[in-house]
Amino acid sequence: MPFKHVALLGLGLIASSIALALRERFPEIKITGFSRSEKTRKKAKKIGFCQVHDTVANCVSEADLVIICVPVGAMKDTMRIAAPHLAKGVVVSDVGSVKSSVIKTINTIIPKGIPFVPAHPIAGTENSGPEAGFSTLFNGRWCILTPTTQTPIEATKKVKEFWESLGAQVKEMDANHHDLVLSVTSHAPHLIAFTMVGVADEFSKVTKSEVINYSAAGFRDFTRLAASDPIMWRDIFINNKDAALEILGRFTEELFALQSAIRRKDSKFLQEYFERTRKVRRSIIEAGQDTPKENFGREGR
Amino acid sequence: MPFKHVALLGLGLIASSIALALRERFPEIKITGFSRSEKTRKKAKKIGFCQVHDTVANCVSEADLVIICVPVGAMKDTMRIAAPHLAKGVVVSDVGSVKSSVIKTINTIIPKGIPFVPAHPIAGTENSGPEAGFSTLFNGRWCILTPTTQTPIEATKKVKEFWESLGAQVKEMDANHHDLVLSVTSHAPHLIAFTMVGVADEFSKVTKSEVINYSAAGFRDFTRLAASDPIMWRDIFINNKDAALEILGRFTEELFALQSAIRRKDSKFLQEYFERTRKVRRSIIEAGQDTPKENFGREGR
Numbered sequence: 001m002p003f004k005h006v007a008l009l010g011l012g013l014i015a016s017s018i019a020l021a022l023r024e025r026f027p028e029i030k031i032t033g034f035s036r037s038e039k040t041r042k043k044a045k046k047i048g049f050c051q052v053h054d055t056v057a058n059c060v061s062e063a064d065l066v067i068i069c070v071p072v073g074a075m076k077d078t079m080r081i082a083a084p085h086l087a088k089g090v091v092v093s094d095v096g097s098v099k100s101s102v103i104k105t106i107n108t109i110i111p112k113g114i115p116f117v118p119a120h121p122i123a124g125t126e127n128s129g130p131e132a133g134f135s136t137l138f139n140g141r142w143c144i145l146t147p148t149t150q151t152p153i154e155a156t157k158k159v160k161e162f163w164e165s166l167g168a169q170v171k172e173m174d175a176n177h178h179d180l181v182l183s184v185t186s187h188a189p190h191l192i193a194f195t196m197v198g199v200a201d202e203f204s205k206v207t208k209s210e211v212i213n214y215s216a217a218g219f220r221d222f223t224r225l226a227a228s229d230p231i232m233w234r235d236i237f238i239n240n241k242d243a244a245l246e247i248l249g250r251f252t253e254e255l256f257a258l259q260s261a262i263r264r265k266d267s268k269f270l271q272e273y274f275e276r277t278r279k280v281r282r283s284i285i286e287a288g289q290d291t292p293k294e295n296f297g298r299e300g301r
Numbered sequence: 302m303p304f305k306h307v308a309l310l311g312l313g314l315i316a317s318s319i320a321l322a323l324r325e326r327f328p329e330i331k332i333t334g335f336s337r338s339e340k341t342r343k344k345a346k347k348i349g350f351c352q353v354h355d356t357v358a359n360c361v362s363e364a365d366l367v368i369i370c371v372p373v374g375a376m377k378d379t380m381r382i383a384a385p386h387l388a389k390g391v392v393v394s395d396v397g398s399v400k401s402s403v404i405k406t407i408n409t410i411i412p413k414g415i416p417f418v419p420a421h422p423i424a425g426t427e428n429s430g431p432e433a434g435f436s437t438l439f440n441g442r443w444c445i446l447t448p449t450t451q452t453p454i455e456a457t458k459k460v461k462e463f464w465e466s467l468g469a470q471v472k473e474m475d476a477n478h479h480d481l482v483l484s485v486t487s488h489a490p491h492l493i494a495f496t497m498v499g500v501a502d503e504f505s506k507v508t509k510s511e512v513i514n515y516s517a518a519g520f521r522d523f524t525r526l527a528a529s530d531p532i533m534w535r536d537i538f539i540n541n542k543d544a545a546l547e548i549l550g551r552f553t554e555e556l557f558a559l560q561s562a563i564r565r566k567d568s569k570f571l572q573e574y575f576e577r578t579r580k581v582r583r584s585i586i587e588a589g590q591d592t593p594k595e596n597f598g599r600e601g602r
Contacts, residue, residue, distance in 0.1 A: 073568075097518075122518045126582065142514055171514075181511050184501050186518030191563075192493055193519075195556045197578040200485050203551060210482050212581075212588045213443055213472075217398075217423045217487030218494075220591045221522050227582030230575035237563045237571060248560050250504060252553070255496045259549050262492075262538045267374075270538060274531035277498040280513075281427065281528030287513045290521045 001026050001165045002158040003065040003091075009056065009078050010069035011035040011044045012229075013124060014095045016133025018067065019049040021166045024135045034059035035130075036074075044130040057085040065162065067119075068094040068106075073235035075102055079109045086114055091155045093117045093162075097182060097232070099146040099175040101239040107150065115155035118146045118175065120182070121168060128229040139167040140288060146175040183243035187236055188251060191244065193225035194233070302327050302466045303459040304366040304392075310357065310379050311370035312336040312345045313530070314425060315396045317434025319368065320350040322467045325436045335360035336431075337375075345431040358386040366463065369395040369407075374536035376403055380410045387415055392456045394418045394463075398483060398533070400447040400476040402540040408451065416456035419447045419476065421483070422469060429530040440468040441589060447476035484544035488537055489552060492545065494526035495534070 006022060008015040011033050019031050031050035035041050045052045053059040060066050060082050070078050075096065086092070092114060096102045099118050106116050123141040125132060143163040147156040160170045173181070200211045200219060211219065237244055261269040284290050307323060309316040312334050320332050332351035336342050346353045354360040361367050361383050371379050376397065387393070393415060397403045400419050407417050424442040426433065444464040448457045461471045474482070501512045501520060512520065538545055562570040585591050 122515050124518070141517055144515075181507050181515055182518060184504055184507050185512055185515045185520040188500075189497055189519040189523050191559060192497055192556070193522075194575055194578050195552060195559055196490055196493055197581050198559075198574060199489075199548065199552050199555050201577065201581050203485055203548070206482050206485050208584070209588075211486055212584045212590065214423050214445075214482055214486045215585050215588075215590050216442060217425070217483060218490040218526050219486040220585050221494075221526055222490050223578070223582040223585055223591070225519050225522055226575070226578035228575075228579075230572050230579060233575050234568050234572040238566050238568060241563055241566070244563055245560060247500065247504070248556070251496060251500050252556065254500050255493070255549070255553070258492060258496055258499075259546060262542055262545055265539050265542065267535050267539060271531050271535040273499060274495055274527070274529075274534050276502065277495050277524070277527035278529075278531060280498050280502050281524040283509070283513045284516050284521050284524055287510075287516075289513065289516050290524070 001029065002161050003029065005030040005032070005063045005065070007060045007063035007066045008033040008050060008069050009059065009066065009082060010074075011040050011052070011130045012069060013128050013132040014121065015067070015069035016044065016047070016049055016130045017123075017135065017137035018069070018166065020133050020135035021138060023049065025165065032059045032063060040130055047130055049130075049133070056081045060087070060090075061085045062087055064090055066090055066092045068092070068096070071229075071232045071235045072096045072098055072102060072239050073231070076105045076109065079106055083109055083111055086111060091115050091117060091158055093119045093159050095119060095121055097186065097236050098240040099178045103146070103148060103175055107148075115152045117151055117155050117159040118148075119159055119163065120144045120146070120178065121163065122186075123168075124228070126224045126227040128232070136167070138163070141168050143168040143170050144178055145170060145172050146178050147172065148175070179240050179243045180246075183240055183247045187240060187244045188247040190225050190228065190233060191237065191248065192251065193222040196222045197226040302330065303462050304330065306331040306333070306364045306366070308361045308364035308367045309334040309351060309370050310360065310367065310383060311375075312341050312353070312431045313370060314429050314433040314438075315422065316368070316370035317345065317348070317350055317431045318424075318436065318438035319370070319467065321434055321436035322439060324350065326466065333360045333364060341431055348431055350431070350434070357382045361388070361391075362386045363388055365391055367391055367393045369393070369397070372530075372533045372536045373397045373399055373403060373540050374532070377406045377410065380407055384410055384412055387412060392416050392418060392459055394420045394460050396420060396422055398487065398537050399541040400479045404447070404449060404476055408449075416453045418452055418456050418460040419449075420460055420464070421445045421447070421479065422464065424469075425529070427525045427528040429533070437468070439464070442469050444469040444471050445479055446471060446473045447479050448473065449476070480541050480544045481547075484541055484548045488541060488545045489548040491526050491529065491534060492538065492549065493552065494523040497523045498527035
């Protein structure tokens with residue numbers, strides 16, 4: 001663990017999980033935290049996973065690692081307030097789900113000579129806020145770092161070690177490529193889930209209680225995704241617009257091809273398509289990124 | 302439990318789960334089963350959840366309840382073979398995911414005087430085959446019955462009691478309405494999941510291993526749905542074409558509205574939309590149709 005004092009700007013699911021994982025593994029490390037929202041600060045104080053400050057300045061001034069854990073759209077303001085108070089030798093990082101726009105934003109504000117290591121831990125749940133965190137969130141999950149040519153190699157190395165020490169696997173990647181990969185594996189699936197849930201919610205021929213009661217047939221899996229933090233997702237789509245629209249364009253083409261196969265009653269096309277997608281599932285289980293448990297892991301109900 | 306001998310035509314996930322649930326709750330009931338596939342019969346014999354027969358005739362000839370558990374597209378052939386061998390006083394039912402087309406098909410073949418009670422237990426997993434069944438699959442789940450004017454009330458009552466005795470909640474509904482409800486809560490979500498997985502699988506700018514490694518960010522939830530039985534789903538879309546196309550049409554309109562909001566960077570529209578969909582999730586948890594567990598019920602990994 002290359003850091004002694006970690007400052008968390010933002011106290012949501014990711015920040016609270018970082019704090020809980022640190023406390024469990026490295027109880028000697030000092031953790032300070034800040035949130036713009038008084039309500040969030042109160043909740044965080046009550047849970048007690050870090051020392052909560054009422055100002056950014058007090059939170060960051062002695063830290064050797066500052067992690068920006070606010071929604072992507074709030075990073076600019078947060079960094080602007082933190083910049084004059086950063087300590088010498090500090091490393092700044094973040095946990096944003098998009099990287100190119102974050103890098104542009106932060107690099108125009110961060111004081112010269114202070115390294116910024118863009119990072120994205122690929123982990124999360126449908127829940128948000130300080131009470132949603134848990135210490136094992138990053139176990140076995142990936143964290144992608146997208147250092148630029150300006151990022152000192154030493155700083156990237158330290159942030160890599162930091163995430164590995166919390167149980168994550170680390171991968172370095174070009175920021176633009178990260179944004180494209182995530183638009184396939186995360187942004188497009190979420191937008192599609194939001195859309196489907198929106199359609200079901202206002203389809204007048206079927207009542208809301210019918211949608212809810214019979215959701216176990218597939219729909220409920222979409223509602224998990226569509227329950228994620230609205231502000232976080234608003235910012236993601238606006239800050240990764242081009243990649244999101246590219247994948248959604250491909251998605252629409254493909255959906256039309258399948259709709260047309262249904263209209264033509266083209267059994268062979270449908271069956272072959274569904275056989276192909278089934279194989280992708282197996283690869284994900286083999287890669288340890290999901291579990292093949294019965295009943296979608298819900299047999300305990 | 303109003304039946305003494307249950308015959309299962311088809312030995313997949315649903316049939317094996319019915320057998321296991323029956324054996325656990327009513328060990329005195331006789332259960333016979335048949336599958337067209339020798340491989341499936343062998344597997345079922347090995348697991349031993351029912352008495353496996355090599356012909357439909359032997360399987361059904363003494364049963365007082367015959368449940369057709371094959372994919373919707375195979376029901377016609379199955380019923381045609383079973384019809385001459387049905388016992389006096391038997392009730393025939395099914396578990397198909399679409400109801401109008403199944404009713405049409407079965408009613409043209411079933412011998413006069415033998416009641417057919419169309420049923421659809423809304424339960425399932427991504428796995429298929431006789432080894433995928435488990436006895437608690439129907440616990441707390443819904444089973445929809447769609448009796449027609451031709452269905453004797455007494456037979457419907459018995460099938461209702463049957464499903465309730467396996468732990469399900471039973472609801473009666475018009476067959477056409479059932480098909481519309483399920484196209485919202487099941488068929489459209491599945492087709493969309495198949496599509497998204499298909500797109501990711503062949504998007505050349507992102508490698509397959511990247512898609513798989515970073516799937517925890519949302520994509521993996523789609524792959525669960527897209528791993529369901531290809532033949533079953535082929536038959537569902539072909540047999541519920543009109544309802545599926547209606548919902549997919551609405552879905553496309555809505556997706557275009559959201560895409561356009563991203564293009565215009567319309568923060569307000571996106572945030573309000575996502576706040577609305579989040580509420581639907583809460584209703585599903587309150588209705589007991591999912592669990593609010595952290596990390597999508599995967600924290601045990």
